[in-house]
Amino acid sequence: xxxxxxxxxxxxxxxxxxxxxxxxxxxxxxxxxxxxxxxxxxxxxxxxxxxxxxxxxxxxxxxxxxxxxxxxxxxxxxxxxxxxxxxxxxxxxxxxxxxxxxxxxxxxxxxxxxxxxxxxxxxxxxxxxxxxxxxxxxxxxxxxxxxxxxxxxxxxxxxxxxxxxxxxxxxxxxxxxxxxxxxxxxxxxxxxxxxxxx
Amino acid sequence: xxxxxxxxxxxxxxxxxxxxxxxxxxxxxxxxxxxxxxxxxxxxxxxxxxxxxxxxxxxxxxxxxxxxxxxxxxxxxxxxxxxxxxxxxxxxxxxxxxxxxxxxxxxxxxxxxxxxxxxxxxxxxxxxxxxxxxxxxxxxxxxxxxxxxxxxxxxxxxxxxxxxxxxxxxxx
Numbered sequence: 172x173x174x175x176x177x178x179x180x181x182x183x184x185x186x187x188x189x190x191x192x193x194x195x196x197x198x199x200x201x202x203x204x205x206x207x208x209x210x211x212x213x214x215x216x217x218x219x220x221x222x223x224x225x226x227x228x229x230x231x232x233x234x235x236x237x238x239x240x241x242x243x244x245x246x247x248x249x250x251x252x253x254x255x256x257x258x259x260x261x262x263x264x265x266x267x268x269x270x271x272x273x274x275x276x277x278x279x280x281x282x283x284x285x286x287x288x289x290x291x292x293x294x295x296x297x298x299x300x301x302x303x304x305x306x307x308x309x310x311x312x313x314x315x316x317x318x319x320x321x322x323x324x325x326x327x328x329x330x331x332x333x334x335x336x337x338x339x340x341x342x343x344x345x346x347x348x349x350x351x352x353x354x355x356x357x358x359x360x361x362x363x364x365x366x367x368x369x
Numbered sequence: 370x371x372x373x374x375x376x377x378x379x380x381x382x383x384x385x386x387x388x389x390x391x392x393x394x395x396x397x398x399x400x401x402x403x404x405x406x407x408x409x410x411x412x413x414x415x416x417x418x419x420x421x422x423x424x425x426x427x428x429x430x431x432x433x434x435x436x437x438x439x440x441x442x443x444x445x446x447x448x449x450x451x452x453x454x455x456x457x458x459x460x461x462x463x464x465x466x467x468x469x470x471x472x473x474x475x476x477x478x479x480x481x482x483x484x485x486x487x488x489x490x491x492x493x494x495x496x497x498x499x500x501x502x503x504x505x506x507x508x509x510x511x512x513x514x515x516x517x518x519x520x521x522x523x524x525x526x527x528x529x530x531x532x533x534x535x536x537x538x539x540x541x
Contacts (some may be wrong), residue, residue: 180483180485182480183416183480184480186487187421192417194416194417197417202419209421209423210421211421212419212421212501213417214418214419214505214508215416215417216415216416216417216508216509217512218414218415218512218515219413219519221515221519222519290406290407290408291406292405292407293403293405294404294405297403298403
């Protein structure tokens with residue numbers, strides 16, 4: 172299991188020295204950092220706050236209202252599409268796949284089933300390039316296995332193009348080097364087993 | 370998955386990041402060996418977008434030290450061939466220092482509520498300016514749309530009653 176990453180981000184800061192900036196005091200246009208004196212251009216935004224309107228059971232009366240499974244005093248406004256739990260507007264997580272309760276959303280995120288919530292990916296393109304280089308450099312020993320592995324990673328890289336760091340050219344190059352490694356490895360093998368062939 | 374476009378990158382000794390633009394915001398892919406860690410800065414979460422220019426004094430100093438160092442070593446040998454060879458070795462370092470001083474680096478930093486995206490551009494100044502304007506415009510538009518959505522979702526408030534409509538307590 173990957174170690175939890177500690178985020179050190181603390182909000183808007185000077186882009187040069189990272190000294191904290193007072194956002195309400197900033198204006199659009201040219202700015203100068205009071206700490207390091209760096210001049211920079213800024214565009215300031217005041218994003219509107221989303222707020223959930225929570226319906227309380229006491230407001231709705233005893234009829235026609237069901238309480239939230241997590242918050243007994245809140246009225247349920249939906250039910251989780253995965254486990255069926257009644258949830259209030261505080262618990263409701265609406266994503267492109269449907270509406271879910273927090274625990275189901277957590278589980279789905281960990282399983283990688285929520286595309287928009289996934290934050291860790293395997294970089295198949297880098298793997299393919301590295302394996303193909305090693306297959307070529309050490310072809311007498313690892314040409315065939317690493318060349319085959321690089322071709323496997325190239326295929327995976329093409330299938331996961333959205334997460335690849337290298338482009339199409341990088342993957343094609345890895346494919347060619349991988350094939351080169353396999354051919355060189357086979358050639359070396361034949362030279363050892365049956366040197367009279369050549 | 371939403372289609373995305375690579376708009377910039379941030380590479381230094383410790384970090385390799387690529388920044389992509391999507392319909393909802395920016396995605397920052399940080400390469401960690403053979404894994405990619407993705408952070409997202411959504412347009413409707415952006416607090417500040419900045420653009421500044423810097424030289425990078427340490428880079429220039431390092432390049433000058435190497436460049437001048439090789440020139441000095443060449444000069445100390447007192448051999449014409451060695452001087453030429455060491456001058457050829459020193460040239461890239463001196464050129465890199467000179468190019469950095471002349472061109473400088475444009476940096477765009479996007480500060481969100483929970484994460485940050487940084488991009489640097491050495492030669493493509495016009496492109497950097499266009500990206501800066503584009504991110505700012507998209508953030509402005511997304512936040513305006515969000516504000517409108519929030520306002521539309523709010524139930525209409527009953528207008529305050531006129532003074533003559535306020536029921537008075539019964540006269541005793």
